[in-house]
Amino acid sequence: MSKKIITLHVNGKNQEVAVDERESLYETLRNELRLTSIKKGCEVGECGACSVLLNGRCVDSCIYLTVWAVGKDIVTVEGLKDPTNGDITDVQKEFIKQAAVQCGFCTPGFILKAVEIVGRNIPYTRDEIKQLITGNLCRCTGYMNIVTAIEHAIKHNMDKLGIAYEVQPSTTSFDLPDEEKEKMLKDVLAMQDNDVTKN
Numbered sequence: 453m454s455k456k457i458i459t460l461h462v463n464g465k466n467q468e469v470a471v472d473e474r475e476s477l478y479e480t481l482r483n484e485l486r487l488t489s490i491k492k493g494c495e496v497g498e499c500g501a502c503s504v505l506l507n508g509r510c511v512d513s514c515i516y517l518t519v520w521a522v523g524k525d526i527v528t529v530e531g532l533k534d535p536t537n538g539d540i541t542d543v544q545k546e547f548i549k550q551a552a553v554q555c556g557f558c559t560p561g562f563i564l565k566a567v568e569i570v571g572r573n574i575p576y577t578r579d580e581i582k583q584l585i586t587g588n589l590c591r592c593t594g595y596m597n598i599v600t601a602i603e604h605a606i607k608h609n610m611d612k613l614g615i616a617y618e619v620q621p622s623t624t625s626f627d628l629p630d631e632e633k634e635k636m637l638k639d640v641l642a643m644q645d646n647d648v649t650k651n
């Protein structure tokens with residue numbers, strides 16, 4: 453089948469790509485645009501490893517056709533960095549601080565889901581956060597640290613909005629040694645700098 457030239461708006465820039473109309477957004481973003489933070493897990497819309505933000509909402513890019521994304525604002529983890537100072541988001545900082553990264557395969561998807569959740573400006577409870585992340589699976593099963601990280605990121609946002617929000621006491625919140633934090637920071641930065649493993 454012949455390819456069609458389309459323009460996608462990805463991480464703040466227009467990108468012209470030649471696509472097969474049957475191609476998934478996952479295939480285009482990862483294979484053509486080399487946005488390798490996006491991971492292929494189940495390929496059937498069950499695990500969230502391939503999540504991208506489309507107009508601020510997470511979609512599973514493995515079951516979303518590229519041609520449907522024309523005219524939409526697409527964001528991957530590579531696009532989260534502040535262009536003015538290179539800073540990472542509060543969500544990413546909290547994933548590091550709360551040790552919410554193990555093998556890292558699910559992490560980009562969880563980070564984007566957390567960015568969506570925080571961006572809703574709603575003071576979600578821990579139980580509500582658990583419900584909201586049911587579309588993302590972690591094979592290392594580090595869920596409690598992920599939930600704690602999201603709660604803390606919500607807290608940062610609520611503080612900025614002047615809304616009272618208490619992070620519930622957690623048994624999983626702990627302070628990592630500095631060298632471990634530094635390693636995690638490097639991993640998260642590598643993810644957004646497009647310098648990751650070829651999973």
Ligand code: FES
Binds near residue numbers: 492493494500513514
């Ligand atoms: S790879 Fe797309 S949802 Fe699992």
Ligand code: FES
Binds near residue numbers: 558589591593
């Ligand atoms: S950290 Fe390994 S899959 Fe989630």
